[in-house]
Amino acid sequence: MGKIKILEESVAARIAAGEVIERPAGVLKELLENAVDAGADTINIDIDGAGKKLIRVNDNGSGMSKEDLTLSVVRHSTSKIKNFEDLDSLDTFGFRGEALYSVAAVSKLSISSAEEGGSGNKIIVEGGKLISVSPSPNIKGTTVEVKDLFYNTPARLKFLKSDNYERSLLLKVVEESALANLHVSYNVRTDGRLVYSFLASNGDFKKTVIQRAGQILGAEIAVSLISVEDERFGFKAFLTPLSKLTAVRDLQFFFINKRPLTSKTLQQAVYKAYHGRPKDRHPAFIVFMNMPAADFDVNIHPQKRDVKFAQENAVFGFLMNVTQRALTGAAQPVDINITPASPPAATMEFSFAKPRAEEPSYKPFGQNIVEENVFAPISKQAVVVKDFEDPVSYNPEPAEPKKEMGAHVQTDNPSWWQGPYRFLGSLHKSYLIYETELGLMLVDQHAARERVLYEEYLKKMEENELGIQPLMFPVTVDLPASNVENLMLWKDWLKTAGFEIEQFSPRTVLVNAVPNIFRFKEDSLKEFIVSLAGIVGDPLKSSDELKKKTVAMLACKKSIKAKEDVSMAEADALLLDLKRCQDGMHCPHGRPVMVSLSAAELTKKFGR
Ligand SMILES: Nc1ncnc2c1ncn2[C@@H]1O[C@H](COP(=O)(O)OP(=O)(O)OP(=O)(O)O)[C@@H](O)[C@H]1O
Numbered sequence: 129m130g131k132i133k134i135l136e137e138s139v140a141a142r143i144a145a146g147e148v149i150e151r152p153a154g155v156l157k158e159l160l161e162n163a164v165d166a167g168a169d170t171i172n173i174d175i176d177g178a179g180k181k182l183i184r185v186n187d188n189g190s191g192m193s194k195e196d197l198t199l200s201v202v203r204h205s206t207s208k209i210k211n212f213e214d215l216d217s218l219d220t221f222g223f224r225g226e227a228l229y230s231v232a233a234v235s236k237l238s239i240s241s242a243e244e245g246g247s248g249n250k251i252i253v254e255g256g257k258l259i260s261v262s263p264s265p266n267i268k269g270t271t272v273e274v275k276d277l278f279y280n281t282p283a284r285l286k287f288l289k290s291d292n293y294e295r296s297l298l299l300k301v302v303e304e305s306a307l308a309n310l311h312v313s314y315n316v317r318t319d320g321r322l323v324y325s326f327l328a329s330n331g332d333f334k335k336t337v338i339q340r341a342g343q344i345l346g347a348e349i350a351v352s353l354i355s356v357e358d359e360r361f362g363f364k365a366f367l368t369p370l371s372k373l374t375a376v377r378d379l380q381f382f383f384i385n386k387r388p389l390t391s392k393t394l395q396q397a398v399y400k401a402y403h404g405r406p407k408d409r410h411p412a413f414i415v416f417m418n419m420p421a422a423d424f425d426v427n428i429h430p431q432k433r434d435v436k437f438a439q440e441n442a443v444f445g446f447l448m449n450v451t452q453r454a455l456t457g458a459a460q461p462v463d464i465n466i467t468p469a470s471p472p473a474a475t476m477e478f479s480f481a482k483p484r485a486e487e488p489s490y491k492p493f494g495q496n497i498v499e500e501n502v503f504a505p506i507s508k509q510a511v512v513v514k515d516f517e518d519p520v521s522y523n524p525e526p527a528e529p530k531k532e533m534g535a536h537v538q539t540d541n542p543s544w545w546q547g548p549y550r551f552l553g554s555l556h557k558s559y560l561i562y563e564t565e566l567g568l569m570l571v572d573q574h575a576a577r578e579r580v581l582y583e584e585y586l587k588k589m590e591e592n593e594l595g596i597q598p599l600m601f602p603v604t605v606d607l608p609a610s611n612v613e614n615l616m617l618w619k620d621w622l623k624t625a626g627f628e629i630e631q632f633s634p635r636t637v638l639v640n641a642v643p644n645i646f647r648f649k650e651d652s653l654k655e656f657i658v659s660l661a662g663i664v665g666d667p668l669k670s671s672d673e674l675k676k677k678t679v680a681m682l683a684c685k686k687s688i689k690a691k692e693d694v695s696m697a698e699a700d701a702l703l704l705d706l707k708r709c710q711d712g713m714h715c716p717h718g719r720p721v722m723v724s725l726s727a728a729e730l731t732k733k734f735g736r
Pocket residue numbers: 131132158162163166187189190191192200201205206207208221222223224225226227228229269270
């Protein structure tokens with residue numbers, strides 16, 4: 129007798145139904161979940177044409193009998209639950225019996241499958257119609273091929289974004305699946321090119337996570353990860369220490385019972401533990417938790433991505449505390465050798481012209497640069513360059529001026545810096561002090577330079593006068609494959625902004641040239657690139673102006689040195705430059721550039 133049953137209507141009706149396949153990544157997620165549910169320990173994935181042409185998932189799991197195979201594409205047909213109550217002891221990713229049905233409705237689908245010792249069969253379904261059932265080789269396992277996705281729903285096809293973007297989402301799905309299912313080997317190809325090859329764990333959980341993290345997040349982050357465990361919730365986590373925060377917030381993974389989630393509750397709990405972190409630096413982490421299926425509900429959204437916890441506060445408190453303890457105390461980085469992040473030799477067949485620099489000797493300018501420290505609080509919208517669909521977040525209003533120590537933040541009263549003024553010196557290599565006719569003026573030298581550079585860069589771009597500086601040795605940036613795809617969306621446009629980048633491998637990008645008005649340290653240039661790669665959304669769909677501002681803001685922020693001595697001539701010149709700016713009162717992120725203390729205020733303070 130077959131394993132798959134059609135759920136009774138009363139059960140089906142209570143399950144969050146209405147799976148809508150919106151994009152290729154959604155298809156891949158469902159197919160990978162099915163393969164893992166079927167007990168596979170090897171999964172081969174092929175993606176062509178960003179998933180629109182082909183998504184093929186081959187597994188060596190249980191396979192299906194002929195009877196089950198034909199039932200598998202019927203709505204509400206599942207082998208995973210029978211009653212609604214079964215959801216309380218769910219140990220599979222799937223439970224609705226909807227995924228294959230939904231995929232079959234919008235693609236040309238074929239499934240070949242064979243059980244151990246059984247005969248192999250293949251079904252073909254097009255646009256939801258069963259076309260044929262025929263014999264196939266009896267190799268245990270299942271191969272699902274989804275071709276021409278959305279061929280019969282042009283509106284959905286049109287809704288898809290660029291190939292790079294869709295590929296980035298597809299690879300993200302693989303990255304999550306590989307981190308959640310360590311016992312499974314994965315081989316992933318896009319358009320015939322091997323992107324990832326994850327070997328199955330030999331039983332050592334920590335080693336395998338770090339190995340996989342090394343491939344996904346990059347070896348540098350992976351070796352810094354602190355490992356933490358706690359009996360409660362079967363908690364196992366890998367976290368970057370406060371000293372190793374990254375420029376982006378998307379190297380973050382939560383898994384509950386192996387299910388990848390994007391939970392605000394969980395994220396806020398972890399961020400609370402990183403209290404004191406510079407606002408634009410983010411932790412990378414991989415957090416695994418287990419809890420009885422009855423303690424959380426995945427059934428609140430058809431895509432099974434959101435959860436609701438029965439005890440929201442308890443989970444929040446636990447996660448915050450355990451993370452905090454790990455960061456402040458005993459936990460140690462995991463001491464493991466990482467396999468290099470570059471893919472196996474076989475993958476390098478495509479021809480990238482430039483060799484990787486042995487030791488990048490790009491030594492940009494300033495020699496005695498103190499650790500860049502540009503992370504004072506900034507307006508919320510500014511650095512969280514979030515979504516291109518939301519231009520507002522790129523164009524922050526100047527932050528509400530803060531009044532500190534009785535000093536005035538200059539806003540609309542430029543008379544303070546119109547001169548005459550006299551440079552008195554600097555404070556902490558950060559603030560320039562001037563005497564003016566009205567009293568005392570302090571200028572945040574970093575913010576001031578950022579503003580000047582920002583406007584100069586935008587102007588030069590506007591007037592096509594940007595000078596380009598080719599780098600003698602390209603700077604290499606290692607990124608998750610999904611982020612590389614994201615970054616490649618920017619490639620052509622970035623050229624008009626003076627940055628020349630190219631893909632070196634599925635997980636490495638080279639920077640070949642930068643605008644010559646910037647003085648990047650190598651690390652800062654890498655951070656700039658990583659930040660761009662982490663921006664959510666499709667730059668192709670956003671206005672030129674928005675892109676210019678976004679890139680200018682990020683580049684200026686990353687390229688300016690913090691804390692350096694400033695000569696009198698430089699201090700004078702900086703004020704002159706500021707005056708020429710359209711908004712010399714604020715840095716590009718909206719923070720004030722200067723504060724003042726009038727002679728009258730000083731008199732009052734001294735009780736004269
Ligand atoms: N790769 C596979 N190997 C073995 N059986 C499979 C595979 N893919 C699907 N099946 C069978 O087909 C059934 C239907 O799959 P489908 O993904 O549509 O539903 P589901 O996994 O049960 O629930 P959900 O809709 O939540 O994913 C599964 O319950 C399973 O029995």
